[in-house]
Amino acid sequence: MSLPIVAIIGRPNVGKSTLVNRLAGARESIVHDEPGVTRDRTYRRAFWQDREFVVVDTGGLVFDDETEFLPLIREQAMTALSQASAAIFVVDGQQGITGGDQEIASWLRVQKIPVFVAVNKCESETVGAMQTADFWELGIGEPYAISSIHGSGTGELLDELILHLPIMEEVDEPEVRIAIIGRPNVGKSSLLNAFLGENRSIVSPISGTTRDAIDTVITRNGANYRLIDTAGIRRKKNVDYGPEFFGINRAFKAIDRCDVVLLVLNAVDGVTEQDQKLAGRISEEGRACVIVVNKWDAVEKDSYTIYDYQEQLNSRLNFTEWAENIFVSALTGQRVDKILEIVDRAVEQHRRRVSTAVINEVLEESTTWHNPLVTRQGKQGKIYYGTQVSSQPPTIALFVNDPSRFNDNYRRYIENQFRTQLGFAGTPLRLLWRGKKQREGEKIVNRATRVK
Template identity: 75%
Template structure:
């Protein structure tokens, strides 16, 4: 079976995201002194003793208010609980039991899921026991005093938690392909996530900035596991104030960094904007594989030439990312969405691919035969001695030459293009390192000195 899920439930601002960060051992969940920061349900890996599990953060539950996002947050929390093995109900020890806590406790008692009660903000051990004792009235069993900020008391709670989780030999893990969904606000990222998962995993709203945390979702297909990461829409830096959106965008950039493949979502109605170009630069800078997903294709009036016109628009605007496959989809209707993971598989394979030194040098010999390196005004010609792949993810090739300065940008692009044409590398950037003779001599001398020592 896959990793069991532990759902974190509670009112707004009781410290759920801080507690999730404590369990996951990092600071990925956004913590900010403002109600409603967490909206969707976000999944994070965690472990205690010999047990691995997934912890899912949820938005603050409010049952008697239907304004703004609150009904949608309730739906997300209920969906998290429906798939959870255990729920942890987080309350505020400094505030004491509230009517909202009582409503959530009543609701939890009606669910067929074991629930543990974590009384947060109990920084003092002695005072914490007194604070926790107030919550026996909720009728959910023993209240555990904890401090999510400092970590005190969490050990006793987690010891009880793992008694409700399956044993280690019942759990199997498979390698995950991490796929980040990025783009400007309102291009349809959350709709795409929902279309790929076949359920309402993320809240979809015309209001810009609905998604705040990076939302992790596991999808299995053809015995492969994909971790889909929905991210906040990335706006221009000058339009972003310090606060929830600032942290959201940082999470989106981190999601790009930890992804194997980026689904770069573009709104076909807006075309490729200046902000899209900056995002494309960021993807290349991080060395991520990518698929360009052109969304809202259902909203375009079409004739026999429409697709070619839009493909040319992409080629003209994103010419520096021509290695990435593109697909025109509608997340709303599901049109061609099922083909996206096929492109992801191809991009991942190329991103991780290694090519032998002999093959690389065959490509170089053929390239030099057709187009010799340039000659300087002083009559000095560039020479390529040999090349070898030095790393993958992304593929990086070192070219050893007599002098890198003798190879202009035009010739460097030519060599890059020859590698693309002969070796493929579809869906991934490749990096070429031009290393001169002096560098090679220095490395050889350093190695000789090390050998003598």
């Protein structure tokens, strides 16, 4: 990243994610009264005065416990600190100094970057001064009394912090936003790590490891890609209100803000009902899509296996039959490097615009070969002309005499003709069937708007 990085460090449940949300000006990190909610390191942009920087939210540090994810969380926090220009050590002012705080302080004292002690949960100025006094004992420097919830005291902390950040010029370069979506434990975080060649996300056979949507920017062949790893999406009835609930909401928001979705499937499980629902949502949101069949190395194969699997994809994921498929192994790296090539093609088609003349050539040829059926009342649909009205996804308006005279089969026929003759692989294609009454209604609305 071209902006300086500030690592947020501390024990579990001292308010690190709340502080990150305060500094970034958005509720993006998941906040919940449960230790260990944040596990991976997540990056958020922040600014103070005329300076812009990146804050890194990390999991709660515990040095004397080797259970579950704690060793992996420590590794993530240490990686974040190695990239940082400064660190904010968050402690709980209401609880006072703990043995865990002292252990972290001992570790931070040997780091070669400036560290600022933020004594959180000091909602009262009078009480806050008393709460911070004890934290001089940590030997790191002046403790700052703050309230992450209300924002009090954060200004004084940031005034001092930005004096220690290098001035780095940010270059705003275009990028492709890629959301990695799928059920729990299909290998989304392993796929992200395979892209990066490092343990950027915690990988565990325990489902639900990833909870925040994690952004990472990589560059390949001069192009920038923002990879968004997301929480595994289970069926709604199986999700309790809490960290997993918020994580799934972050995953759906990741679909909203991306250009292309990598829908990751588990090759061993095949296409499940939940995979079908996710494919339907991607199509509804109008996002480009690449279907990534992961764990292909774990499938016993013969000369027909890939064809049988391809047939299963086509029949069960009919919502995204336009998406390209690739069979990979994040564990071995098999064909992972080919994914971005397919992403580039999908994004190009997602942003593509076709001239009105070309669209009408396709329509003329299509209707010559296959005219709309005549209704029982002896009336026949007629397409006057078509034009592309937007992209991302490509959207074509077809002006007809009466939309009700075109059944679903004929509408699919026209869409297939556009795809056959113009491409649009990897992206949904929207067709708007506009009749004479609709056009007259739009003219009336437009005239009324001009009068106002």
